[in-house]
Amino acid sequence: MTLGCKVNQFETETMEGLFKKAGYEIGRFDEPADVYVINTCSVTSLGDRKSRQIIRRAHRENPEAVIAVCGCYAQVAPQDIEAIEGVSVVLGTKERSRIVEYVEQAMREQRQIVGVSDVMQAHTFEDIPLYDSPKRTRAFLKIEDGCENFCSYCIIPYARGPVKSRQPIHIREEAEKLVRAGFREIVLTGIHLGAYGRDLAPIACADGTERKVNLADACREVLSVPGLRRLRLGSLESLELSPELFELIRSDERFCAHLHLPLQAGSDPVLHDMNRHYTTAEFARLIENVEREVPGIAVSTDIIVGFPGETEELFADGLRFVEKMNFSRMHVFPYSRRTGTPAAKRKDQVPEPVKKERVHRMQALADRKAEEFHRMFLGKKMRVLFETEKDGVTDGLTDNYIRVYTESPVVCGEIYEVAIEKLYKDGVWGTVVEKM
Template sequence: MSEPRKLYIKSFGCQMNVYDAQRMTDQLAHEGYVETQTAEDADLVILNTCHIREKAAEKVYSELGRLRKSQDELGRRQMVAVAGCVAQAEGAEIIKRARSVDLVVGPQSYHKLPELIAQAELRGSNRRAGIVETEFPVEDKFDHLAAPSRAAIAKRGPTAFVTVQEGCDKFCTFCVVPYTRGAEVSRPVAKIVEEVRRLADGGVREVTLIGQNVNAYHGEDAAGRPVNLPGLIRAIVEVPGIARVRYTTSHPRDMDEELIAAHRDLPQLMPYLHLPVQSGSNRILAAMNRKHDRELFFETVERVRAARPDIAFSSDFIVGFPGETDEDFADTMDLVEKVRFAGAFSFKYSPRPGTPAATMAGQLPEEVKSQRIYALQALLDRQKAEFDAACRGRRFDILLEKHGKLPGQLIGRSPWLQSVVVLAPPEAIGTLATVEVREVSTKSMSGQILGGEFFDGRGEPAARFMGSIGQSEKVEA
């Protein structure tokens, strides 16, 4: 019996790339590949790339250079594939610049990996004839992807991402997503629910529904009737074993009344909403083509908080967008002060080739962008610290996800995605427990499990552990 081939996937960027990497792994498992944790051990290396961050393409070429050097040192041949959004954007240029690459495959075509790998193997060492597959196929890739095994699901833990929508029709002037992921496409409700059901059967208790513009989801039910995101969420919370649902990333224009009502009515929908605003200046928001202004954002936040008083917000910010003045930046700082965020991602603007903003007048010097990002991040960090500190003494449920650093520790997630360290037995992973927060630090908090009780995804008692479990003592994440 031949040895299984080894696969190493390195993912960059967003949650969707994490999901895509898992689906590629599942697909190739049926071709005899097993995962390895190091590139040096692999027969096939896939770089699953993201084009959102600064100098994304150059980071990929740098990684390819390290791979080539490693191959030379080891004296062995590996197949190398570049997947994801940089692959979509760069295409054949990757083959030209990095002769070690055998295959370039865009994010809409990775279901074709087995046949593309077979073609690349036939070409052998003729790397100048590397294969490039970056067309947007007519068929739905999800119809052709292999399902993960129960063992693979269990190994990945009690939380999972599920792609429900891809692409974006908003065309923000700074963003490459419409060009690398294409127009908005939503998966049918039944297929999503089937995937969630399979995950729940494998021990998943929390799913995060992901899409480039997830709250614009517009799938169909079995009868061909349109279903929006709140309708999809209502179907998913009916899946036995699913205790928690989240979704990301959203657009303020698509937070309608029905979705806000779902936050009010569905306890399984976690009270943490990532709602990117990008800027607090109406002038800059217009230049970004965001299709909303600061007033709409404030109104949306107010409506959601009225429906779900315990909700917390996170957001995305870009500073130093072309033409941004001191007054524009002050508007952003004012918006942050007024909304108060529990978390955020903030970035200095960097031009993406092919986007309208890349050729706009008024590109700002790096020094100005750096000064503004430091000021914004300091404010956001202070707000997060204040939100976390306010959790001291509170009681809420956590989902126990993994082992902590020290023996006897497990780490769970709060409804607001904070890490909470508790004393609990290993077999409690995948259960929920009610904790009281005792200490709060910069990166995590520690808590006491009340009553030593643990619950499954249906809210039924899963186990009861006595002894030291739940005793309050200082623990570290």
């Protein structure tokens, strides 16, 4: 069972592969099992609560089962996990390569095994190869772990430790496996993706100088794999976009014209209190540069509302700033108080009803801006990677992250050219023209 982000999803898939390699059969989480693995999230207090609920549910399903709990919540609060009835193995965000070993030790010795260590002392990427193909149409490929930004609301730096990057050669090897398995799109993910390469040894240049490895190098490794149809990036910080990256997006049609760049707040005092390292004016200039470098690119974002100290005036400033931006999609979240972070200690917490009302207002703006973006593509033809089918309607994503629905006969996991006809649900409706 996976809670939380795409990085967690990828890590669960690597652990599934380890169990399969050891001879285990992977079943559904809601079915009786001998071993349950729960990969937890701790971004919000809700994530913590859901993790505890799922652990207890697994224990009720089979009180004799080995329950292994890992991930961010287990890393930052291992004592909480250890105290839950039925938990046999507690790992954090390290040592997942040994999860089968820990599970089997717990079985043999009939005791709880705790393998949580100081993640702040971890400086090497835990490189676990994929031993099995994920059951999806898009493949997530984790190339970085850790974060050193220490935003005042975020527990993740304490759960993941410093930046750790995957070696470029191993990125290519994993990408080759995924393409051989039939995936048309690879999504590069990381906790702080834009920091990729900071911790790696520099590259020697032809002129005798050296340069740091960066995200563009990782992208080139994946793009060099024959048969790849699409490459997409996970969430990035706007400050970390490089001319090399822009050149790759412009020059290679396989590179999806979509960037997810979290804004988090639309007022300078709130950004300062969040310990975000830019102002709204700087963010706007960065987005203008993105749009100038890659015309037509889609930019999505994250917004947190109700941060401690956010007055009605500051929230209104945020609404006005977002109104001016050309966001294709916005993920709006209420601020969640996270024990252990500086923001959680503040006395000027925004009341829950106020946060809820502000989420509603910001989400209404987000919906309107998404509709405006989608309208730009009515009457056009777009390439869509179809993903899921329900009741005769199949949906998938364009390279610029518009969800497209159709009743045309298609095969999930394949790319088709689609004529876009009308707005529909959270995206658009279209008719297939041809398979690409």
